[in-house]
Each structure stands twice: as C-alpha cells, then as structure tokens.
C-alpha cells in the first residue's frame with residue numbers, strides 16, 4: 001500500500017518524548033520554551049508562541065487582531081474547514097473569495113473587491129505548502145488598514161522571495177503566521193501549533209490567552225524563591241502544548257531541511273513522470289515561491305471522473321485524496337447570505353486529486369503512481 005502521507009519519526013523522537021516524560025515536567029514548560037526559541041530562530045520571526053494545534057492558533061491570531069462579533073474576515077472557502085471555523089469562533093463572519101486555479105491560493109484581486117467597512121482582517125492560507133501572494137495581499141491590507149494573518153498550517157519550511165531575498169514563511173509579513181504540527185503536515189508533534197509574530201505586545205497577549213489569562217505563568221512561580229500570586233486578567237483558554245510534544249517537535253525541527261529537500265526532489269520527479277500525461281495539469285510554483293510540497297495536487301482532465309480514478313488507484317494499493325474541500329459547501333456555511341463567485345474553488349475540489357507524497361517515498365513508489373495514473377487517463 002502506498003499511503004497518501006506518512007510522518008517521518010524514529011527512535012530520536014521516541015527518546016526525546018521519553019526524556020520529557022521522565023523529567024517530571026509534562027505540560028508547557030522548559031521544552032516548550034526551547035521549541036519556541038528554536039522555531040523563531042528558524043523562521044526568522046522575533047517571537048514564537050506554541051499552542052495546542054493550529055486551529056487554536058488561528059483563533060488566537062484573530063482575537064489578537066481584535067476580530068469580534070460584527071466583523072468580516074476575508075478568506076478562502078477552498079481550505080480545511082478549521083480556517084473558516086476559527087473566524088466563527090470569534091463571532092465574526094468569514095467572507096469567502098475565490099482562489100487562483102494555478103496555485104489554489106486566494107486571489108488578491110478578489111480580496112481587494114471584497115473589502116467593506118466591516119472587514120477587520122484577511123486570513124490568507126498557504127495552501128498545501130505553496131506560499132500565497134503575500135506581497136499583493138499586504139498591499140491590499142495596508143491600503144485598507146486591515147490585518148493580514150497567515151494560515152501557514154501546511155507551510156512550515158516553505159520559502160518566499162521578498163524583494164530579492166529568500167525567507168521562510170513565518171517571518172511574518174503581516175501580523176501573525178499560524179502553523180500546524182498535525183501528522184498530516186511536514187513535521188509533527190501529534191497535535192500542536194505555533195504562532196509567529198514580530199509584535200512584542202501581540203506575543204505577550206497570545207501567552208496570556210493560551211493560559212487562562214494568567215499573568216504569572218506556573219514556570220515562573222516554580223522557579224521563584226519568593227512567593228508570587230498570579231491574577232487572571234481576562235477569560236482566556238487552555239490552549240497549551242505539552243513538554244512531551246515540544247520535545248518531539250525540537251527533533252522534528254532538526255530534520256526540516258532534510259525533509260524539505262526530500263519532498264522537493266519527489267515533487268520534481270513527479271513533474272518528470274507526469275509531465276507528458278495528456279490533459280493533466282501539474283501544480284504550478286511561482287518563481288518567487290518554494291513549496292515544501294506538503295501535498296502534491298494534480299488537476300484531472302474534465303472528461304475523467306475524479307472518484308472513479310481514485311477508486312481504481314485505491315484498488316491497486318495507491319491512496320489519494322480529492323482536491324481541498326470547500327467550506328461553503330458544508331452545512332455550517334452553506335446558508336451564508338453574502339456569496340462571492342467561488343467557481344474556481346469548486347472546480348479545484350471536484351477535478352483535482354492529491355497524490356501520495358512523503359519523505360520515505362521511493363522511486364519505485366513514484367513510478368507505480370505515475371503508471372497507474374497514466375492508465376486511468378488513457379481509458
């Protein structure tokens with residue numbers, strides 16, 4: 001069986017988790033702090049704040065930008081539903097706009113058209129690890145004085161060229177970037193998330209929010225020779241990461257350059273193997289972007305049926321997934337009154353499939369996938 005994805009972990013991570021368990025400090029503690037420092041260093045962000053997953057990261061990122069009831073946040077429908085849900089958590093309304101069919105990322109022109117008096121933020125997704133057009137999106141955000149938040153759940157390690165220099169996604173261009181360490185992403189802690197920002201005050205607030213609004217963290221009280229009493233300055237949440245997760249995350253972070261290179265090599269090989277398949281559209285990488293290829297998405301010719309192709313591949317032991325979902329087609333969002341044209345999003349969901357990609361994938365695996373797909377397209 002060739003799975004759609006496979007996390008890359010071995011005894012290195014297992015030993016780190018074991019050491020964290022035996023240390024006696026299990027919840028957010030020294031390992032979380034070290035993971036945050038190393039993550040900030042890697043991405044070039046001034047601050048990094050660890051949380052329980054990327055959905056909670058998105059929730060806090062919106063709150064930190066003052067998003068609340070009555071506000072609108074412009075985003076992609078064509079994304080995992082957590083993107084839209086995080087906006088609803090704040091009592092705000094997601095305003096879905098269409099994606100660019102070449103990159104599956106939000107179309108900055110559609111964003112500009114959707115801005116109203118109520119727009120508080122743009123929540124831009126780096127879909128499947130492909131950097132979105134941050135430069136154009138920042139221009140829209142700055143023009144209207146609204147926040148730009150990056151849903152970088154899939155984009156850890158992805159690079160973007162800004163004014164001639166390559167930098168990692170997460171050296172935030174806008175207000176905050178949010179990452180996921182779910183096993184389906186490029187590096188994993190089981191569950192986990194991270195927010196990066198260059199704004200010290202935002203970072204301070206994120207740390208309050210993730211821990212019940214507690215103004216003196218337990219780590220500080222624990223170390224202090226003096227008795228300190230803490231206060232709870234607002235209604236916060238328990239969005240903490242554990243030290244066991246962070247210990248695993250630190251080891252995963254060390255592997256990132258290797259995993260990034262490996263995934264890029266696999267994507268490039270797919271390009272060679274699939275490049276001449278009639279009617280198949282391969283993913284497009286703009287010249288200013290370097291994807292980590294969290295997913296490898298191909299657009300099928302309109303004449304072939306997506307589900308049939310997927311079933312036939314599955315029958316041969318090859319797992320695929322359909323194109324990224326559209327939130328506006330799901331019950332919680334299907335009755336939204338205001339609706340922009342989302343045709344490209346729907347076409348992408350209905351006519352694309354994600355092919356297996358993971359660091360351990362062999363040349364033989366890739367050839368099997370390509371051969372099976374070739375047969376499907378020639379039926």
Ligand SMILES: *Cc1c(COP(=O)(O)O)cnc(C)c1O
Pocket residue numbers: 053054055056079080082083125127151153154179180181182192193
């Ligand atoms: C996976 C994903 C999320 C949610 O991440 P979790 O860590 O599972 O909460 C959010 N947005 C996008 C685009 C994702 O792919």
